[in-house]
Amino acid sequence: MSSGVPASSTVPDPHAARREKLRKLVEMGVDPWGGRLDGIASISDVRAQLPQVKFHTEAGQQLNLPVELLSLEDVQQRQNEFRTWLSQQGKGEMVGPTVRVAGRIMLNRDKGKLRFLDVQDRTGSVQLFVGMNQVGEKNWELAALLDMGDIIAADGMFAVTKLGEPTIFVTALHFLTKMLEVPPEKHHGLNDPELRQRMRYLDLTYNEGVLPRFIARTKVVQSIRQTLHQQGFFEIEGPTLHTIAGGAAARPFVTHHNTLDLDLFLRIALELHLKRLLVGGMERVYELGRVYRNEGISPRHNPEFTMLEAYQAYGDYGTMMDLTESLILRAIEAIDGNYRRPWGDKLIDFTPPFARRTYDELFQEHTGVDPRDEAGVRALAGKIGFHTEGKHPDVIKSEVFEEKVEDALMGPVFVLDYPASICPLTKRKRENPQVAERFELFIQGMEVANAYTELNDPDLQEQLFRTQLAGLADDESMAKMDTDFIRALRHGMPPAGGLGVGIDRLVMLLTNTQTIRDIILFPVLRPEQEK
């Protein structure tokens, strides 16, 4: 060609360049969208085969590699020392197992007649060595068309380079999928929080720690199911469309069923249907699923989130405390087993047993006011700036508690024995009906779990539903009449303990994640503007 380069290769637009390479792949007879490929080993499994790599000397010796050198943290030092070691062994060659890996190309170092590719799968990444004289014409031609972000597989021998880098010396490449978009910056990854959420697939691939965090979430959920299964709980699937959005104090999402011409609510809690199942003889029953609350969005709130609720007949809130503790401890063991866990620049110590403190005791400790002194509590509330007129003393007390005590509870700490009138679904203490057998578990000021000795007296339940709490609007009250639920109670619900756990928050705390959006794969976002 006399007049310079072909038109197709002068395109500076990275998207057009990728399209052009796609065209060339097709021209070569390569399917740019791949297909089934068997025999792929995970990269972590391949790396685990490092001890099988030997150096064969000319004298016929098979030497083990100096593993202690290869595992040096300091890369420069590792390279130097390995190079020295290798030179001391005289001539010879590296021999290792034959492997096949697949993954996305993360780095692509073109060194003329040599190419180094870093390929990443769900378990890690490994370097590929592609040499012009080693892979043959067809593979070399293919290698020239590879972009970062493409998905490929490679066959080759797993060994180490002269500088001690574990590497697959490629004998054959398999093209599997073209990436037509340009990947994020290779060193900084994807930083824009909006893009990270809108394009979680990029966040997962290109930002360190994101995939492991979601894998940790999966492990926590699996562990919880396993622990409950081991204790004889049945997992059920209750309705998500409710005619009465009960069981918690929150505004629901409303939807409409056309055929029934009926407004329905997305569930805000799992409670009332699980209790119906207690009536039905499912003595140990739980649901782990999504609930929806039409409330604000914040680093600790997403409109849909995951909740565990578990109910155990013949138990009480003490039973639930033990269950909560073991659910969390087993979950930690499923991740990495470290009871002392980082939280920002702090440390959370999950070493059992978790502290157990009463509501009143903590109230007194953090406010200096006797919680039984209604006038004193009211005065304190006024000083904070709360409106107190017409409100039930317990409501005022609980507002002060939330303001002054909760944020200070670094925990983990079980807060026991709540004022009865803010707990319409909870059994009262036999010896003191002013106090409800309820606990909440606080960690770093966040409420992670909430449990009751469940109220199973249908007449009292009906009365509590009817009693609107003073000073509270309808949608702020948990006291929503549900006559169908009351009828179920009249058929006999065994005495029971019940527990609710906010799974997202628990996972946040266990994975040192400060915002709930980083622990929910696809958090709610406004739709993107058309460009």
Next chain:
RNA sequence: GAGCGCGUAGCUCAGUCGGUAGAGCAACGGACUUUUAAUCCGUAGGUCCCGGGUUCGAGUCCCGGCGCGCUCACCA
């Protein structure tokens, strides 16, 4: 819902007092058979979120809108 902040190349980010757009990565061309955030030489790449306004002149100042983040409220 309110207050504050941010929005510049595919990505990560600069952009001074209002004077006509910058870097790195990615891309394209070239050199290199042990690189590893490869390096070196060269080339190209912009609706400065959108719409108004002020001005001789706006990425920059003002108003409105959109999106995101933080704080607060509601909530777990």
